[in-house]
Amino acid sequence: NIDPESLLPKLPSPEDLRPFPTTTATIFRGHEGRVRSLAVSPSGTWLVSGGDDGTVQIWELVTGRQIWSAKLSKDEAVNVVRWRPGTDATVLSAAAGEHLYLIAPPISDPETEAHSRTIIDAGFGYAATKTSNGSSATTTKPTKDPPTPWTRPTPRLLEAGVLATFPLLRTIKSLSWHRRGDYLATVSPAAQSRAVAIHTLSKHLTQHPFRRLRGTGGLPQSAHFHPTKPIFFVATQRTIRSYDLAKQELLQIIQPGSRWIAGFDVHPAAGNNLIVGGYDRRLLWHDLELSTRPYKTLRYHNKAIRAVRFHRASGQVPLFVDASDDGTVQVFHGKVVDDAMENASIVPLKVLRGHGVRDGLGVLDVDWHPREPWCVSAGADGTCRLWM
Amino acid sequence: MAGNAASPEDKPASQVRISLSTKQPDVSLAQNPGPILVNTNFRRYALSTLVNTLREAEKPTPFEFLINGTFLRTSLEEYLNATGISAETLLAVEYVKAIIPPLYVASYEHDDWVSSIDVISASSAESNSTSATPITPGQERILSGSYDGLLRMWNMSSQVLATSPSSSGGGHTAPVKAVKVADPSLVVSSSLDRTIRVWRYTEDSAEYSASLQPKIELYGHKASIDSLAVHRPSNRILSASADHSVGLWSTRKSDAPQAPPSLIPSLSSQGAKRRKVGPATSTPQRGALALMKSHNAPVSDTMFAPNDSTVAYSTSWDHTLKTWDLTSSTCVDTRSTSHPLFSLTALSSLNLLAAGTSARHITLIDPRASATTVSAMTLRGHMNAVVSLATDPQSSYGLVSASHDGTCRVWDVRSSRSDKEGRVGDSTYVIERESTKGQARKAAGEGTKVFGVCWDADVGIVSAGEDKRVQINQGKGIVGDQKAQ
Numbered sequence: 001n002i003d004p005e006s007l008l009p010k011l012p013s014p015e016d017l018r019p020f021p022t023t024t025a026t027i028f029r030g031h032e033g034r035v036r037s038l039a040v041s042p043s044g045t046w047l048v049s050g051g052d053d054g055t056v057q058i059w060e061l062v063t064g065r066q067i068w069s070a071k072l073s074k075d076e077a078v079n080v081v082r083w084r085p086g087t088d089a090t091v092l093s094a095a096a097g098e099h100l101y102l103i104a105p106p107i108s109d110p111e112t113e114a115h116s117r118t119i120i121d122a123g124f125g126y127a128a129t130k131t132s133n134g135s136s137a138t139t140t141k142p143t144k145d146p147p148t149p150w151t152r153p154t155p156r157l158l159e160a161g162v163l164a165t166f167p168l169l170r171t172i173k174s175l176s177w178h179r180r181g182d183y184l185a186t187v188s189p190a191a192q193s194r195a196v197a198i199h200t201l202s203k204h205l206t207q208h209p210f211r212r213l214r215g216t217g218g219l220p221q222s223a224h225f226h227p228t229k230p231i232f233f234v235a236t237q238r239t240i241r242s243y244d245l246a247k248q249e250l251l252q253i254i255q256p257g258s259r260w261i262a263g264f265d266v267h268p269a270a271g272n273n274l275i276v277g278g279y280d281r282r283l284l285w286h287d288l289e290l291s292t293r294p295y296k297t298l299r300y301h302n303k304a305i306r307a308v309r310f311h312r313a314s315g316q317v318p319l320f321v322d323a324s325d326d327g328t329v330q331v332f333h334g335k336v337v338d339d340a341m342e343n344a345s346i347v348p349l350k351v352l353r354g355h356g357v358r359d360g361l362g363v364l365d366v367d368w369h370p371r372e373p374w375c376v377s378a379g380a381d382g383t384c385r386l387w388m
Numbered sequence: 389m390a391g392n393a394a395s396p397e398d399k400p401a402s403q404v405r406i407s408l409s410t411k412q413p414d415v416s417l418a419q420n421p422g423p424i425l426v427n428t429n430f431r432r433y434a435l436s437t438l439v440n441t442l443r444e445a446e447k448p449t450p451f452e453f454l455i456n457g458t459f460l461r462t463s464l465e466e467y468l469n470a471t472g473i474s475a476e477t478l479l480a481v482e483y484v485k486a487i488i489p490p491l492y493v494a495s496y497e498h499d500d501w502v503s504s505i506d507v508i509s510a511s512s513a514e515s516n517s518t519s520a521t522p523i524t525p526g527q528e529r530i531l532s533g534s535y536d537g538l539l540r541m542w543n544m545s546s547q548v549l550a551t552s553p554s555s556s557g558g559g560h561t562a563p564v565k566a567v568k569v570a571d572p573s574l575v576v577s578s579s580l581d582r583t584i585r586v587w588r589y590t591e592d593s594a595e596y597s598a599s600l601q602p603k604i605e606l607y608g609h610k611a612s613i614d615s616l617a618v619h620r621p622s623n624r625i626l627s628a629s630a631d632h633s634v635g636l637w638s639t640r641k642s643d644a645p646q647a648p649p650s651l652i653p654s655l656s657s658q659g660a661k662r663r664k665v666g667p668a669t670s671t672p673q674r675g676a677l678a679l680m681k682s683h684n685a686p687v688s689d690t691m692f693a694p695n696d697s698t699v700a701y702s703t704s705w706d707h708t709l710k711t712w713d714l715t716s717s718t719c720v721d722t723r724s725t726s727h728p729l730f731s732l733t734a735l736s737s738l739n740l741l742a743a744g745t746s747a748r749h750i751t752l753i754d755p756r757a758s759a760t761t762v763s764a765m766t767l768r769g770h771m772n773a774v775v776s777l778a779t780d781p782q783s784s785y786g787l788v789s790a791s792h793d794g795t796c797r798v799w800d801v802r803s804s805r806s807d808k809e810g811r812v813g814d815s816t817y818v819i820e821r822e823s824t825k826g827q828a829r830k831a832a833g834e835g836t837k838v839f840g841v842c843w844d845a846d847v848g849i850v851s852a853g854e855d856k857r858v859q860i861n862q863g864k865g866i867v868g869d870q871k872a873q
């Protein structure tokens with residue numbers, strides 16, 4: 001008689017996979033209404049959050065002290081906030097309604113702040129030069145759009161460090177930076193053929209490379225750059241497509257089997273691995289070398305999953321996390337193995353409880369500290385939490 | 389078992405010979421009683437009664453007992469079984485006065501979160517030998533640094549004697565993160581505004597007036613400066629910054645190099661535009677003697693080596709404790725631990741450094757090159773990050789920690805046990821915030837996070853926190869042993 005349990009692969013115990021976040025270390029209070037999005041700065045010392053009250057707020061990560069705040073919109077929610085990658089500058093991007101904002105918040109030393117301002121303002125100079133010369137850098141691009149106007153915001157916002165803004169056609173739901181910090185992708189699901197935009201910061205240039213996304217599994221939801229290759233991923237409601245940016249070619253159609261994708265993330269070290277979270281409560285791990293179908297399906301939540309995130313240093317810290325409308329954040333171990341014979345081992349580690357559920361909404365976004373096994377979460381209950 | 393139906397066949401309780409001694413002269417025995425035969429079922433209480441009987445004291449004093457440097461927490465029998473020591477051995481038992489709770493004394497209310505504190509007292513001034521006038525009891529001062537950007541000097545009657553000027557008057561332009569008294573007339577502060585400021589403190593008792601006047605502004609760090617140390621005899625300041633560097637500075641403007649112009653906000657164009665600096669302040673601006681770079685994450689705390697001011701220690705979020713040679717400004721030793729380190733203090737007579745972690749514990753580290761293990765002991769009990777530490781000024785074994793869990797904890801490193809992770813210590817006393825006493829503990833210490841703690845021989849345990857208060861608790865004799873001199 002063989003014990004069937006003995007045939008199952010042995011999963012390591014969570015105890016052996018420490019450290020991972022287990023408890024609330026800091027609660028951030030200051031938003032009125034839901035916090036929609038948050039992100040830890042590349043330096044690991046600041047948290048930025050944005051919410052239904054139209055504000056962007058910056059906090060000292062460990063103490064929870066609010067350091068800076070700006071109201072971007074009177075009537076539109078700030079749906080996404082993301083830091084520009086890299087520690088050479090402190091540049092923040094935020095989306096309120098259909099407007100994209102670029103911010104150099106006054107939290108850095110004068111040298112870094114000046115550099116941050118230069119990075120945002122460079123495109124104004126570029127646009128001016130282009131007009132006066134009459135030559136267009138965009139003629140070779142597959143877009144016939146006139147250049148989108150990047151403008152200065154109101155004097156009040158300019159004073160606060162919000163240096164540039166420009167409108168897209170519809171509400172922006174996703175913001176994602178290329179690792180070098182010059183390209184920024186936005187997704188405005190309702191903007192039809194212009195739903196997905198790639199912005200070149202240094203030139204204030206906007207392109208819409210994916211014209212024919214209709215009939216590809218619903219409206220576009222979110223997009224990410226591959227961490228090392230010129231590959232771009234776009235999620236619609238039901239599929240994720242990868243494109244070769246250089247050749248302008250479709251590479252793969254990934255089929256998570258989710259009825260409605262809420263968000264996905266690309267493994268920062270092994271870009272062939274994706275995690276996908278769905279409003280249908282499923283969390284999926286894809287190994288694109290194996291299949292376009294999920295390698296692993298995890299059903300741990302009672303309500304929709306809102307966000308998923310790999311640890312930024314996933315090579316060294318093999319953790320990922322998801323956030324759900326059931327009010328919990330769940331932490332998983334997920335190690336990508338180099339050995340081709342072996343596949344990623346995935347172990348559920350911890351359910352993080354503390355956020356309240358409001359009107360059926362729970363935790364709306366999650367992020368990781370760039371080095372430590374600390375995560376942060378944004379709640380419909382109006383708070384952010386740091387977990388250590 | 390022993391409680392019910394003891395049979396007459398039970399062997400008589402076994403006995404062990406002990407020799408009693410103490411290092412505390414006020415409770416020593418008039419004459420040495422020599423070896424005493426006691427039952428092995430004796431615990432602390434029975435031994436305490438025995439000592440009080442031998443002392444023939446009118447009022448019994450509660451005692452704790454140390455065998456081989458560890459507090460007796462069980463019966464003698466269980467101790468002998470656990471350690472494998474034979475009952476035939478003569479046990480050397482040291483007694484110390486038991487812990488006195490650190491009673492609440494007072495709270496000083498602020499307008500905003502209080503990040504840090506320091507004390508001027510006879511005992512603190514002693515260590516800063518340049519003091520001209522001795523400080524008599526009742527004349528002690530408490531210096532606080534607040535998130536409102538201000539330093540305040542308090543007397544012992546909870547009155548503010550002096551407040552530092554606001555940002556337009558030459559003060560900090562962001563929250564104060566650290567304050568230190570160099571001597572009774574010189575204080576130093578650091579801030580999220582990336583500056584260190586040296587202040588002249590003057591008090592005129594005849595005029596009932598006091599003032600904190602800016603003396604020097606120090607530029608060089610590129611991020612928040614979260615901790616300071618001052619060595620008055622050499623006029624040196626150490627700073628720990630989130631820019632990953634440890635700074636070395638002088639309190640004297642004649643020693644200090646020029647300030648880097650690119651880091652002075654009023655000189656950088658955007659800063660001038662935005663900050664609309666009023667009448668130019670005349671405070672001299674200077675730079676660092678050295679900015680020492682070796683950590684690769686924010687530096688959380690730093691200190692001079694207790695017996696050698698040419699050596700510094702620093703802790704960092706990068707998990708390491710580093711030793712610096714200040715004459716060459718080089719890192720000479722790195723101890724790696726498993727967690728980000730947030731705070732640092734020394735137990736100098738034990739050759740140990742204590743480092744508070746993000747992982748809710750305190751690690752004791754032997755920084756000497758000869759030490760073979762990184763962690764000598766772990767102190768457990770806090771429920772959130774340990775962000776500030778201070779050493780008991782009157783005991784070689786005591787320290788106090790401040791945590792974001794809303795408590796300070798007092799530790800006696802002799803109170804320890806072994807478990808699978810090695811030596812583990814538990815706190816001997818927990819100091820809650822008086823401002824929220826009796827209320828249910830909030831998740832993550834919300835509203836009660838303690839940011840700084842200081843332990844002065846005269847004033848006591850002084851702590852500062854998110855509750856906008858400085859809290860004073862009695863600090864004498866909590867850890868029952870005078871400092872070995």
Ligand SMILES: [Mg+2]
Nearest residue numbers: 340342343344
């Ligand atoms: Mg594989």
